[in-house]
Amino acid sequence: MKKGFRGKIISTAPTRSIARVMLLDAAKVMEEEYRVQYRKALRRGHPESVKPPLYDEG
Numbered sequence: 702m703k704k705g706f707r708g709k710i711i712s713t714a715p716t717r718s719i720a721r722v723m724l725l726d727a728a729k730v731m732e733e734e735y736r737v738q739y740r741k742a743l744r745r746g747h748p749e750s751v752k753p754p755l756y757d758e759g
Contacts, residue, residue: 731757
C-alpha cells in the first residue's frame, strides 16, 4: 500500500458522497492533531519526533 492503490474502485453514488465527507473530515482531524503534537514536541525540543498526517485536504 505504500505505493498507492491503482485499481478501479466500484461504488454507488451515495457511498462516494459519504466517503468524500468522511475522508475530508479525517484529514482535518489529522491536521489538527499534528499541530497540537508538533507544538508540544517543540516545547520539549524534539519536533522531528512528530509524524506528519498521512494525507491532507488538498
